[in-house]
Amino acid sequence: MAAQAKTVSDLGLTALQGKNPEITGLAVDSRDVKDGYLFAALPGTQVHGATFIQFALRMGAAAVMTDAEGARIAEAELATSDAALIICEDPRQALAYTAALWFEHQPPVMAAVTGTNGKTSVSTFLRMIWQAMGLPAVNLGTTGVEGDFEAPLMHTTPEPITLHRTLAAAHAEGIDYAAMEASSHGLAQRRLDGVQLTAAGFTNFTQDHLDYHATFDEYFDAKAALFDRVLPEDGVAVINTDDMRGPDMAAIARGRGQAVITVGREGADLCLLSQRLDNAGQDIRFSFRDETYQVRLNLIGGFQADNVLLASGLAIGCGADPMRVFEVLHTLTTVRGRMQLAATRRNGAPVFVDYSHTPDAVETALKAMRPHVMGKLVVIVGAGGDRDPIKRPLMGKAAQENADVVFVTDDNPRSEDPGTIRAAVLEGAPEAIEVGDRAEAILRGVDALGPGDALLIAGKGHETGQIVGDDVLPFDDVEQASVAVMALDGDLA
Numbered sequence: 001m002a003a004q005a006k007t008v009s010d011l012g013l014t015a016l017q018g019k020n021p022e023i024t025g026l027a028v029d030s031r032d033v034k035d036g037y038l039f040a041a042l043p044g045t046q047v048h049g050a051t052f053i054q055f056a057l058r059m060g061a062a063a064v065m066t067d068a069e070g071a072r073i074a075e076a077e078l079a080t081s082d083a084a085l086i087i088c089e090d091p092r093q094a095l096a097y098t099a100a101l102w103f104e105h106q107p108p109v110m111a112a113v114t115g116t117n118g119k120t121s122v123s124t125f126l127r128m129i130w131q132a133m134g135l136p137a138v139n140l141g142t143t144g145v146e147g148d149f150e151a152p153l154m155h156t157t158p159e160p161i162t163l164h165r166t167l168a169a170a171h172a173e174g175i176d177y178a179a180m181e182a183s184s185h186g187l188a189q190r191r192l193d194g195v196q197l198t199a200a201g202f203t204n205f206t207q208d209h210l211d212y213h214a215t216f217d218e219y220f221d222a223k224a225a226l227f228d229r230v231l232p233e234d235g236v237a238v239i240n241t242d243d244m245r246g247p248d249m250a251a252i253a254r255g256r257g258q259a260v261i262t263v264g265r266e267g268a269d270l271c272l273l274s275q276r277l278d279n280a281g282q283d284i285r286f287s288f289r290d291e292t293y294q295v296r297l298n299l300i301g302g303f304q305a306d307n308v309l310l311a312s313g314l315a316i317g318c319g320a321d322p323m324r325v326f327e328v329l330h331t332l333t334t335v336r337g338r339m340q341l342a343a344t345r346r347n348g349a350p351v352f353v354d355y356s357h358t359p360d361a362v363e364t365a366l367k368a369m370r371p372h373v374m375g376k377l378v379v380i381v382g383a384g385g386d387r388d389p390i391k392r393p394l395m396g397k398a399a400q401e402n403a404d405v406v407f408v409t410d411d412n413p414r415s416e417d418p419g420t421i422r423a424a425v426l427e428g429a430p431e432a433i434e435v436g437d438r439a440e441a442i443l444r445g446v447d448a449l450g451p452g453d454a455l456l457i458a459g460k461g462h463e464t465g466q467i468v469g470d471d472v473l474p475f476d477d478v479e480q481a482s483v484a485v486m487a488l489d490g491d492l493a
């Protein structure tokens with residue numbers, strides 16, 4: 001794992017009875033424990049990790065870190081073991097700090113982005129801006145680690161051990177700049193508390209994840225913790241003040257003494273003044289500190305201008321010269337699976353793939369397409385299983401209100417009955433056509449396109465699998481769009 005073994009006290013921890021063993025590695029899952037490891041037994045959503053302390057000890061754990069409840073749960077096993085016991089009030093946060101000390105290094109300049117939608121887009125644009133300025137950079141999140149160092153990731157914000165292992169590996173490869181996504185789960189579970197941030201960004205706050213967070217306020221507080229807890233006082237907060245909750249976020253940041261750069265379409269430091277959309281992208285005019293700029297963005301979707309300006313604010317907040325940042329914006333390219341032109345029919349009708357999986361994202365993506373569509377706007381939409389059930393009818397409603405033809409299909413039903421999920425989406429889109437099989441829905445959506453029409457395939461973006469039960473069946477919306485166009489037109493336009 002790290003270059004050298006460290007003792008418990010080297011990791012900033014204090015064990016009971018003055019014990020201070022050398023640690024050979026860290027694990028958050030008892031099944032990953034090896035001889036000499038520190039096992040972090042965390043309170044979980046299903047079960048307390050302390051239930052597994054007995055297995056961790058059997059695997060040779062030299063230390064166990066948990067909370068008071070965990071120590072009580074495993075009292076008997078711990079009493080008969082030599083392993084050091086570390087009791088912390090907040091073991092998830094302690095694990096984050098421990099992992100940072102264990103892996104030692106991270107890219108020296110780092111920014112994190114939170115918000116319901118746009119985290120992947122903003123962090124990818126920020127990485128592209130750094131790269132275009134000649135700086136070695138990565139982005140980490142839903143699409144894995146991308147840029148000058150690449151690696152797959154299972155989570156948008158990985159748990160601390162994976163996160164710091166990845167950051168140390170990137171640093172060892174000479175990466176000095178990293179942009180990461182801070183999901184609300186990641187923030188609530190303190191996954192990124194050990195990361196040293198230079199700047200942090202906020203995109204927007206709308207409906208999602210009410211399966212995990214008990215209330216809307218709790219969901220907001222989880223996101224606000226990026227500024228309230230994780231970003232240090234000398235950090236720079238870059239905040240979209242067009243969002244209803246943006247001003248609240250800015251107040252939290254200012255309350256911590258952080259410098260704030262506001263981004264928006266009205267009265268913001270980095271202010272979008274006007275936008276001219278065309279079929280290949282857009283020209284934007286914006287102001288920053290009394291100067292006005294005009295740049296070309298080769299990106300489809302008016303909302304991508306907001307994401308690009310937020311990424312620009314973060315680059316500036318991390319020390320870049322504003323002029324240099326604005327000079328490279330014309331080099332930015334489409335983020336995989338975000339308003340990505342997947343195929344075009346022979347009659348000229350385009351098919352876009354987009355990762356809109358919240359009501360606001362479905363509405364935003366369809367509204368972004370509308371000015372480009374002279375005929376009818378067709379959308380294929382579905383909602384994920386084992387995820388926020390409240391958003392399903394709202395996603396259907398957003399589709400019905402903003403498109404002319406709606407197909408409701410499956411999107412990762414996971415452990416749930418796909419028909420029940422579709423029925424919930426259909427509640428919001430009673431006029432929609434139900435086609436459970438996603439490939440067939442795409443074929444029918446493409447078939448419905450006449451000249452001047454356009455199709456949005458929402459929900460799966462860059463994903464390459466359909467999760468049904470415990471199986472991941474190969475499935476790629478971009479590929480399926482081409483397959484459908486080939487089947488109907490005989491070739492790709």
Ligand SMILES: CC(=O)N[C@H]1[C@@H](OP(=O)(O)OP(=O)(O)OC[C@H]2O[C@@H](n3ccc(=O)[nH]c3=O)[C@H](O)[C@@H]2O)O[C@H](CO)[C@@H](O)[C@@H]1O[C@H](C)C(=O)N[C@@H](C)C(=O)N[C@H](CCC(=O)O)C(=O)O
Nearest residue numbers: 028029030042044045046047049052155156157159183185
């Ligand atoms: C709902 C959720 O976030 N769960 C995370 C949480 O697990 P949990 O509290 O549910 O775990 P649990 O099953 O109750 O078990 C408690 C503890 O016992 C441990 N255990 C369990 C079994 C065993 O044999 N041995 C053992 O040691 C587990 O590792 C865990 O630490 O803590 C674990 C360790 O930190 C995480 O791996 C796990 O993420 C799971 C895998 C997950 O799927 N998370 C998703 C929902 C997630 O985080 N998504 C966000 C993106 C959301 C978005 O923006 O769209 C993300 O950042 O990816």
Ligand SMILES: Nc1ncnc2c1ncn2[C@@H]1O[C@H](COP(=O)(O)OP(=O)(O)OP(=O)(O)O)[C@@H](O)[C@H]1O
Nearest residue numbers: 116117118119120121142338354355356361364365
């Ligand atoms: N600034 C924005 N405002 C509203 N909707 C947006 C914005 N940016 C992106 N979207 C929509 O949200 C979708 C997801 O974008 P992106 O992947 O960047 O978000 P994310 O926050 O990383 O999502 P996740 O929670 O899955 O990590 C896009 O495909 C688009 O439809």
Ligand SMILES: N[C@H](CCC[C@H](N)C(=O)O)C(=O)O
Nearest residue numbers: 357383384387411412459460
């Ligand atoms: N990060 C999001 C992605 C959702 C994507 C959608 N395809 C789905 O499976 O619901 C989540 O895990 O909730």
Ligand SMILES: [Mg+2]
Nearest residue numbers: 119120141142
């Ligand atoms: Mg993301």
